Amino acid sequence: MKLKSLFNVALSAAVAASFMVVGFATAGTTKITGAGASFPAPIYSEWFKDLAKQNNGEIKVDYQSIGSGSGIKNFIGHTVDFGASDAAMKQSEIDQVPEGVQLLPMTAGEIVLAYNLPGIEGLKLPRDVYPEIFLGNITKWNDAKIVAANPGVELPDTPITVVVRSDKSGTTFGFTGHLSAISSDFQSAVGQGKMVQWPAKNMVKGKKNDGVSSAVRQTPGAIGYTEYGFAKLSRLPMACLENKAGKFVCPGPEGGAAALANAVLPENMIVFINDPAGDASYPIATFTWMLFYKKNKSAELATALRKMVEYCLDEGQKIADKAGYIPLPESVVEKVRAASNNIQ
DSSP states (O other), X not given: OXXXXXXXXXXXXXXXXXXXXXXXXXXXXXXEEEEEOSTTHHHHHHHHHHHHHHTTTSEEEEEEEOOHHHHHHHHHTTOSXXXXXXXXXXXXXXXXXXXXXXXXXXXXXXXXXXXXXXXXXXXXXXXXXXXXXXXXXXOBTTOHHHHHHSTTOOOOOXXXXXXXXXXXOHHHHHHHHHHHHHOHHHHHHTOSOSSOOOOOSSEEEESHHHHHHHHHHHSTTEEEEEEHHHHHHTTOOBOEEEOTTSOEEOSSHHHHXXXXXXXXXXXXXXXXXXXXXXXXXXXXXXXXXXXXXXXXXXXXXXXXXXXXXXXXXXXXXXXXXXXXXXXXXXXHHHHHHHHGGGOO
């Protein structure tokens, strides 16, 4: 009897354990993989950690910051559940995805010019100066044009080292789009692209936004373009740039929001703000997009992706400012929310 009782207890425990395992498997976890732009990577990391916490681990997102160009490549190659790019996608790229593509702008940010000049804060760079720096035509920090814009500032006779991206980059696409919009010389000599041929001779390259920020920090006399949040995290000084209205605007949430106010989102969700109008507008702001398949591998995955988007539009936007990004205007949020229903 004793042995029989022990057997019954063991059998009951095994049955209960099996139910627990089945229950866990039924509840399950939907794992989502994504890859692409480094520009929004810091805020995506925060969003996806909080998303998992808020839904008790039912949705887990693994996002790899590999750059916009690689993100589009992986998305076209179907090695991820979603991609991410600051350069959106060209129609020729969209045509390579038989399931259909839904682009959704999820956040926005400022592309800043971080620099390494110890003791100099709030450097002003006119709009006829910083394109010339990246063209390699202005090569010293005490150039007459920079001095004239910064009266009372003791600028050193130091060579300017230009820091650019080494990888295919949506940040490069946004930055070169802006430079092309304000400088015909830059447009004809370099033009807009995810990867371009920079003519500056004294140049250093860095991979992703964090690589550029790191190179600027380590190189005296350097100036490089990177996302505001990365420069802020690295505690790098950032130049105040002259905008279309002729006003010098320093990077920050107010100038970024003023720039986004110029955006009118079309049906395909792609809009670039290469030279925003308005006295308060910071001159280089860009949306960054998530790339989704309209027809997904399963209904469960599609549901999880829509829940992820909803979180980003709702809770996610609340921390954008703190993380160094620009919260999406409500008009944009509503259009994105409606378009997310195309993820099936």
